[in-house]
Amino acid sequence: MKVLKFGGTSVGSPQRMKEVSRLITQDGEQKLVVLSAMSGTTNSLVEIAQYLYGGNKAGADDVINRLRTKYFAHVPELLSQKENQDELNKFLEEKFSFLQSFYIDNFSEKEEKIILAQGELISTYMVTLYLKEQGIKATLLPALDFMKTDADAEPDMAYITEYANKQLQSVPGMQIYITQGFICRNAKGDIDNLQRGGSDYTASILGAAIKADEIQIWTDIDGMHNNDPRVVDKTQPVRHLHFEEAAELAYFGAKILHPTCIQPAKAANIPVRLLNTMEPSAPGTLIDNRNEPGRIAAVAAKDNITAIKIKSSRMLLAHGFLKKVFEVFETYRTSIDMICTSEVGVSMSIDNIKHLDEIVGELKKYGTVTVDHDMCIVCVVGDMNWENLGFESRALDALADIPVRMISYGGSNYNISFLIKETDKKAALQRLSDFLFNGKK
Ligand code: ADP
Ligand code: ASP
Ligand code: MG
Numbered sequence: 001m002k003v004l005k006f007g008g009t010s011v012g013s014p015q016r017m018k019e020v021s022r023l024i025t026q027d028g029e030q031k032l033v034v035l036s037a038m039s040g041t042t043n044s045l046v047e048i049a050q051y052l053y054g055g056n057k058a059g060a061d062d063v064i065n066r067l068r069t070k071y072f073a074h075v076p077e078l079l080s081q082k083e084n085q086d087e088l089n090k091f092l093e094e095k096f097s098f099l100q101s102f103y104i105d106n107f108s109e110k111e112e113k114i115i116l117a118q119g120e121l122i123s124t125y126m127v128t129l130y131l132k133e134q135g136i137k138a139t140l141l142p143a144l145d146f147m148k149t150d151a152d153a154e155p156d157m158a159y160i161t162e163y164a165n166k167q168l169q170s171v172p173g174m175q176i177y178i179t180q181g182f183i184c185r186n187a188k189g190d191i192d193n194l195q196r197g198g199s200d201y202t203a204s205i206l207g208a209a210i211k212a213d214e215i216q217i218w219t220d221i222d223g224m225h226n227n228d229p230r231v232v233d234k235t236q237p238v239r240h241l242h243f244e245e246a247a248e249l250a251y252f253g254a255k256i257l258h259p260t261c262i263q264p265a266k267a268a269n270i271p272v273r274l275l276n277t278m279e280p281s282a283p284g285t286l287i288d289n290r291n292e293p294g295r296i297a298a299v300a301a302k303d304n305i306t307a308i309k310i311k312s313s314r315m316l317l318a319h320g321f322l323k324k325v326f327e328v329f330e331t332y333r334t335s336i337d338m339i340c341t342s343e344v345g346v347s348m349s350i351d352n353i354k355h356l357d358e359i360v361g362e363l364k365k366y367g368t369v370t371v372d373h374d375m376c377i378v379c380v381v382g383d384m385n386w387e388n389l390g391f392e393s394r395a396l397d398a399l400a401d402i403p404v405r406m407i408s409y410g411g412s413n414y415n416i417s418f419l420i421k422e423t424d425k426k427a428a429l430q431r432l433s434d435f436l437f438n439g440k441k
Contacts, residue, residue: 003032003212005181005203008039009220010277014077017127020218023280024176025136032141032168032206034181035127036199037119041067042182045119048099049112057103068096071122078126084133091125114191117144120180120199128178138176141167147184147202149192155184155201155264161209168210179206200258208268215265215272217257222276223285224249224256226298227433231426234438238285238298244414245297245381246272246287252300252379252417262287296382296391299432301425305337305375306353307405308360311345312367321366322346328362338377338408338417347406349377349419375405376425379417380432384409392416398435402428 006020024031036042044063051059071092079085095118102111124140131138146163150156168177181199186192194201200217207215224246225235241249243266250259256274265272266289275284310325325346329336332355336348345367350356356371363369380395392409395416406419420428434440 001030001032001210001212002214002216003034003203003207003210004216004218005034005199006036006218006277007199007220008036008042010218011035011037011123011127012039014074014126016277017078017123017130020277021127021131021134021136023218023277025131025134028175030175030177032177032179032210032212033127034179034199034203034206035120035124036181037123041119041122042116042196045116049107049115052102052104052107052111052115055105055107060103061100064096064099068092071096074126078130079133081133084129088126088129092122095122110190113193116193117180117183117191120183124178124180131176131178136176137174138178139171139174141171141177141179143180143183143202144185144191147194147205149184149186149194151187153186153192155194155205156187157205157209157264160205164206164209194260197255197258198260200261201264204261204264204272207270207272208264211268212270215270216275217261217272218275218277219256220276220278221256222279222282223274224254224287224298226437227429228254228299228301231301232429232433234433236437237282239283240290240292241285241287241297242291242383242414243272243287243289244412245383246285248379248381248412248415249298249300251302252377252381253302254298254300291383293383293385294388294391296380296384296394296436298381299429299436300379300381301429302337302351302377302379303422303425305349305351305377305419305422306356307347307349307372307375307419308363309345309347309370309372310363310367311370313344314367324366325363328359331362332359334359338406338419340406340408349375349406372405374422375419376422376428377417377419378425378428378432379415380436381415383414384416385413386410394436395432397441398431399428402431 011017044067048060048063075085075088128140148156148159181202182193223237226238227235229235247262250257272287276282334352338349340347360369402424404418409416
């Protein structure tokens with residue numbers, strides 16, 4: 001069986017839901033389908049929670065009423081039989097009254113998580129009802145009965161494997177099994193989620209749990225591109241990526257795939273295919289464990305990066321210096337993205353600056369500290385085994401006119417990263433595209 005995930009853009013309107021339904025049923029094959037909330041809904045739910053944290057019930061009411069109007073208008077567009085329309089109206093009425101039941105004092109994270117879960121609960125209910133109206137043998141599997149995280153907020157693979165398979169077996173013979181992306185229960189059994197964009201992760205985890213033949217991630221563009229199509233002209237879809245390449249790209253900002261999504265698929269060696277809902281016959285991008293020797297696959301960029309440099313003559317020939325530096329970051333639970341060292345100094349980049357002041361304060365014990373804000377990591381991804389020749393110079397040639405703050409290579413066989421100013425990002429991405437993919441010399 002294949003696992004297919006459709007994102008918020010793919011189920012963003014009744015029309016799109018009908019398209020998705022056609023897409024998943026036309027070949028008659030059995031499928032497990034993971035859906036996101038309709039696009040925009042999770043953002044609205046976040047907004048409701050923000051109002052409720054601040055005790056602003058009128059603000060929450062406003063957002064809920066806007067959502068309510070939008071969803072009720074979808075009912076007659078999606079369903080044509082009166083009894084199905086009545087059923088969905090009743091379901092939506094319950095959901096919106098439920099959302100209004102959180103106008104309480106002491107609104108906490110626990111309630112917030114319940115609110116955030118409603119988008120996927122609603123979209124999956126709608127699509128399942130539509131499929132049934134079309135005479136398809138479809139059933140809704142409740143993700144909250146099998147998607148579970150452990151005490152470290154990591155997916156509990158043993159639990160998920162056991163219960164996802166039990167759920168599937170408990171309703172045999174269906175053509176389409178629908179379930180919610182993103183939502184889960186945590187170690188305490190409370191409703192939780194896999195972080196924003198986490199539906200991709202659900203699909204990958206479930207693909208591994210049920211030993212799927214393939215995991216398909218359907219979104220609104222034609223697979224992973226060799227550069228960010230929102231920033232650069234003339235990008236091309238990449239037809240094939242190694243798991244490691246896809247993970248680097250996802251982490252470094254190619255938002256088409258959530259970074260966590262690669263790991264479960266890779267561990268279970270299940271190919272992941274990225275496909276375009278708007279153009280279903282396009283080949284998309286296949287991600288698996290096959291290498292394409294010597295090929296530079298793509299470029300991606302990550303903004304809002306801060307660089308921290310510590311220079312100290314005490315570092316010269318001393319041991320234990322890096323340990324002390326890393327412990328500071330560990331204390332403040334801040335992860336380091338890039339790192340470059342010389343005999344007298346070390347530069348690191350971080351994207352979470354919540355504890356920057358404390359970190360810099362502590363690092364000053366060890367040397368002179370310089371901080372650069374508004375930086376950007378640009379990473380070039382491909383088969384960059386160190387014995388391959390020439391890829392470093394091609395990337396550096398492209399960046400000849402751009403000031404580069406850090407360069408990192410050797411951490412993986414698949415990536416060379418550059419830290420530049422955010423204001424140089426567009427030029428850097430464009431030049432990398434021109435030099436690496438469009439034949440400029
Ligand atoms: P989905 O609901 O399908 O997961 P999201 O709502 O998560 O989609 O939004 C992802 C959006 O971001 C898509 O519309 C996609 O086109 C766009 N996008 C963002 N960054 C990139 C990138 N680097 N390459 C391609 N598309 C991108
Ligand atoms: N609906 C969730 C979000 O918007 C999860 C997802 O779409 O992947 O983040
Ligand atoms: Mg997404």
